[in-house]
Amino acid sequence: MIKKVLIANRGEIAARIIRSCKKLDILTVAVYSEADQKAPYVSMADESYLIGPPRVNESYLNTERIFSIAKEAKVDAIHPGYGFLSENGDFAEACNKEGIIFIGPSSQIIKQMGDKIAARKEMQKAGVPVVPGTSEAVPSVEEALEVAGQIGYPIMLKATAGGGGIGMQVVRSDKELTKAFESNSKRALTFFGNGAMFMEKKIENARHIEIQVLADHHGNVVHLFERDCSIQRRNQKVIEEAPSTFISERTREEMGSAAVKAAKTLGYTNAGTIEFLVDQNENFYFLEMNTRIQVEHPITEEITGTDIVEAQFAIANNERLNIEQHELEIDGHAIEVRIYAEDPVSFFPSPGHISKLELPKGESVRNEIAVTSEYDVTPFYDPMIGKLIVKGNTRDDAIDLLKQALLEYKVEGIKTNISMLLNIVDSEPFKKGNTTTAFVEEHYLPSLTKN
Template sequence: MFKRVLIANRGEIAVRIMRTCKSLGIFTIGIYSQADKDAPHVKIADEACLLGGPRVAESYLNIDKILEVALLSEAEAIHPGYGLLSENADFARRCEALGIVFIGPSPDVIAQMGSKIEARKAMKEAGVPVVEGISYPLANAEEAVKVAESIGYPVMLKASAGGGGIGMQIVRNASEILKMYEGNQKRANDFFGDGAMYVEKYIENPRHIEIQILADQFGNTVYLWERECSIQRRHQKVVEEAPSPFLDEVTRVKMGETSVRAAKSIDYKNAGTFEFLVDENKNFFFLEMNTRLQVEHPVTEEITGLDLVAEQLKIAAGCSLDFSQKDIKREGHAIEVRIYAEDPKTFYPSPGKINKIDLPKGPGIRHELGIHDQSVVTPFYDPMIAKLVVSGKQRDDVIDILQKALVNYHIQGIKTNIPMLKEVVAHPAFLSGQATTSFVDKFINKH
């Protein structure tokens, strides 16, 4: 096992990774920007190094500086967390070149799955169902119209390098494509340095369900069941749960086995997630693969009893999985809600100083925090500041714990999305397990 690991991230995920590292006796090296000098992850790290100014380009995306810190601190490995550099193939390559283990898959696989067009090609070759569409970049808006008309409206106009809903648009006719194509392409180029666009069929009212996998360096690959992630705002997940209240056992196993086959087809190593759109008839279609730890990984941990960060570290250190598919249990139910520093009505970020935090306590309640009393939430980073995870034997019991926990979850000094979350988890469509990806737009954004 590694002795010294640098965590190339911030906030709650950095704290989460450090917690497991410490439990394994691993010395943790944190990094921080000037804006994060008093952040929890800085205080928890065994050693913490200043990168630079508050903006991500000056700090958390500064590959040269991060690698300089890693070498000076004698880090054997780097855990990238999620977001930031976690799916940056160049960063992984540079770690590899310096003899530092990147805790994740190979750079080539990151690059392949990071391109939605290349990922579609790979999954089709592996026999994984994909949404009807094209697997090559469009030349222009006019070609997009031709493709859309051959597929049939509505379609999704998507950026090949996109993520988080950026460069993604539902279009229902030719005039909408002509109107939106250039703007989507520009956003994709600005955010990802890649303006390649493609078109695929839009599935009305789908579920968004993902399968967590683990793969070691000895050919052992397993799936850790599914997570239901259908409740989203602007293509960003808000509520996640495991298991899905929608799937039956046959579909659940089929999706898991398909994901294992897909992972093996690309020689995947470490933790990863296959995301699928699932229609009303439980037909599932590959959406994308995330080559990293997911924000919502705690719900999988709660129903399986596994520590996914520990498994990542062990795989990266060259250990084989010490369990097989038949050993992976699935017990109880878990739900996670993301706490954002944002206005619950406009969804605009709400930076500022947190005066006081009062957290709910009790059986079945787990907190993942990137804040503390007197923390300053800055406008420089993602506004997600915490996660509330609840678990129990039955879904109804877990929802009851969650509703009461949100009532007793208080953050003073800034606005948060907690009022919205209370509304979501009390809605009949959520309570009955009937929420699709259109849930927020249909029921929450109407007032």
């Protein structure tokens, strides 16, 4: 039974995990870098330890230091949150060797799903549709050009390892492919230690829709319906909503069944998300599997009444899922927006001192926040400083609540993307649900030149 957990993360997700642990009477141990000493989550935890200098390789990725603190604090488990070590199979394996419960799936599955090509092969075995593309890494530009001639442009060039849009680029000609192949390979090698690339057909006007699954150690798997994460900038999500406005009930059932089947085929345990691209005709194709909790998990919690973090701990404690698929229903509509410390036009990060912070309030408004007033946002980490989640009886209700909440959201001293979010949610394409992965390029950026 888990009685004490170390949270190997920072910011809003660390605070989120701590809140669930308090409800479960689980003691929490926070780790923080020199740049995060004044972060809210540090004082929320029962114990806090300085882990190292600001840079991630010297702090949040320093596994030797993490295990040293884990032993000193005598924890039973480690929750990795998202990012950092959450999808590091070697770290999960090391936890097991140290006799510490890793809150997540097995190291073997993390490694399988972390390699995009291996993941494609596993999904094909499970009978899940995959995007047409290569089944092996493409070793050279010359071979990439040959494959492009077979698949046809446009093509999505991807790194086999990693995520977050790194090493990923759409190419529409031989010239673009030649230039992008080497640069993306080098970038992937720098970030992930693996420069291998593969190629997929670019699905035009696609929706990015993902299915949340929970799986225990007793063979029980359920899905918690879908999230539509199509509105993105630089291949990173900005706005997510649940349920999707686009797919039919039939497609919802088919995608949910495919996700459950995939999880069972893999022998997956804990919380996970299977992401799909969905074309204009509602054909869906496997994109990737995230073997961790997602940034956007709150909207699923809002429409299902399920605390996903609590479920993660229950599964790690070898408990059976306490709900069956037929008992799950969609209640209302939820939307999440990510608040970034960044220029809303260039999308460049905007670190600096927050002189004032006022958050919107209300029964249907939820804030997941990583900062406070008089807080210094540093350039060392992802620029997301918080998430705003609203829930309405209908999508129109949720949009109205979101607009009002964004108008009440005050951050002074740094640039944020709040004006961008207001622009999007108040636009006719968004109101009509015309939210494809090209939304920002087709609607938001052109709107800036009109104003």
